[in-house]
Amino acid sequence: MRWPFGPRRARAAGPDALRRTFITPEGVDLRLELGATGARIAAFALDVALILVILVVATLVIGWAAIATRSELLVILWLIGAFMLRNGWFVLFEMSGRGATPGKRAMGLRVVARDGARLTAGAVIARNALREIELFLPLSFLAAQTAQGTADAFLALFALAWSGIFLFFPLFNRDRLRAGDLVAGTWVIHAPGGKLAADIGPAPDRARRHFSDAALALYGVYELQTLEDVLRGGRPSAVATVAATIRRKANIADDGDDLGFLTDYYLALCARLESGLLVGRRRQNKFGN
Structure with missing residues (x-):
């Protein structure tokens, strides 16, 4: 854990002054x-x-x-x-x-x-x-x-x-x-307000991907927040890393469209977690805790 107190240094100007490295379990730096x-x-x-x-x-x-x-x-x-x-x-x-x-x-x-x-x-x-x-x-x-x-x-x-x-x-x-x-x-x-699922969605000329229950069961509410941060950040390297991790865990072939894949997975996971909440189930994370 990094100690927050130390020798005073020149503060960064602009929005980067409050930016910090944040490494997710998938190895992605969300900044x-x-x-x-x-x-x-x-x-x-x-x-x-x-x-x-x-x-x-x-x-x-x-x-x-x-x-x-x-x-x-x-x-x-x-x-x-x-x-x-x-x-x-x-x-x-x-x-x-x-x-x-x-x-x-x-x-x-x-x-x-x-x-x-x-x-x-x-x-x-x-x-x-x-x-x-x-x-x-x-x-x-x-x-x-x-x-x-x-x-x-x-x-x-x-x-x-x-x-x-x-x-x-x-x-x-x-x-x-x-x-x-x-x-x-x-x-x-x-953390920017508003529900990301309302802001994103498949383009009119693109069909949404469908995922099995096993694939969607990989993640819970905590991981949903990570996906939201990755999609909002829009960094290609972060999107590619998380998409590759999900494909590997769910045994899904790579179709070359990381952003589209991750967007569809996020929307499907949102729908699954919300439907689970309606019937009294709330899965906080991938471990079911």
Whole structure:
């Protein structure tokens, strides 16, 4: 794993400043673009806003029920639910095939493993557990002390300084890593929005290829994201490498049209995974996990 801190070098100008080497299991370098700091802040703000909306609605409902029943148990359940919501929101969404919360998806961002492998549950939990220490716990403690009237200036400054250090941490390393990203071995990358299947398709004068169930069973949601990145990148060498890998694994003859082959395979895999989702099956990767 490459250490993101090192001797300062002249920063690359233009869009290449955030480009990083990202080698897939097929040996393809996707040259991914890291998410900009502003986009990440906006994504986090949007997620927090959505969480707050849910909490406000839950507070009104549970508060009314607690007053009506005079039950302290409901208050305890609210506290547990609020803790689980603010942590589960990020963990569950980032563990999905998209690797992104609603805020990240709105800003065109996605979480990936820096080593090119599949994003694991352990990595997602680690990067988000650090957020609890970085931000939520100190600010929650400060808010509780303020509500009780026991907070002083030193405590307020300490809590704000603690959170501020971690908040601005991505500005002081070239890979824009949070402390959680550093521990978990993850990147937050720019992933263009919109469904690629709606943008591409066979030309009117070209028939689509058909694939067997065995050929389509080679890949899951994670690999679908890799195919999407390769097709969006449009690099002939990457397209050729991935197409050759799929042909070899599926025992399909080479017809000389790598881009057409990969496009048709992507569309067929999209249709298969979506139909599987409709009947309650979700295949996260080629191992069936």
